[in-house]
Amino acid sequence: MTLRQLGFLGTALGATFGLMVGSASAQSVPAGSYLESCREVRDVAGWLKASCRDRAGRWVDATMAIAWCAPGNDIVNDNGRLVCGGAARLAPPPPPTTPSMIERPPYGSYMASCRDVRMVAGWLKATCQDARGRWVDATTAASWCTGGRDIANIDGRLTCR
Template structure:
């Protein structure tokens, strides 16, 4: 050893390798922690995006024989009756129906049909078309007759009850809702 120089203790090759692995371990742990946090945030945000995509349920003749109607992300989903009276899950891409078409239930399938000159599939008048509203998700057999909106709606106990309200009662821009089996404007 040269006089005046300090002796440095160099770690053995084994100790240096172990120290390197520990540093790599802490770096990768940090990267995975950031990735995990990012994934959780992305999952939460995607849930918000799906919620933001919820849409108003479109009117149509299908509402007379379909229930549990939901519209979101460009899709319409519902439980619809087939010819035997059974309930089947049905869905439709909303963009597949052009303006002036009727969304109809054909044997448990949601389809687009050209509206007849009197309104939508099966008669009635254009003014007798059911108004849109959140009630459509929990009501079925929806119809308008002589200015009255009539439907069979679920109450808070899950029972199906008849509900009626005047179609002109709820001003434009307000929602017609099913509140415990009653059609209400809010």
């Protein structure tokens, strides 16, 4: 084989491998009817993110915590919003049982008005909207809110109530 043929073979193998990697990452998102009307679907640290069509045909950014939807329930595109279909809609996630689940952000009403939600060494961190609609950084210790109490976004601050 000539150097030129080897170069072409390497390029072809690289492109094939790139397609395989791309399709493998697409398989990591949960199944659901939303896949019929959403694109750029990805799982980002337990959050399902996509661009979904609304009723007017526009592409809208949509986000939903995967833990909101119990296994086996359909995830639906509802006018550009990702929602869980079935009776388990917005059910809190199960209590942590494995190290990988412990760092999953806790359920709370703050999820409706915060983004970039993550757990860092027991601290819940997010970017939340304040009363004026500005996005501000917010942090709270997840362990401070126990006993089924809600973590809420109050004017850009994460608060237990």
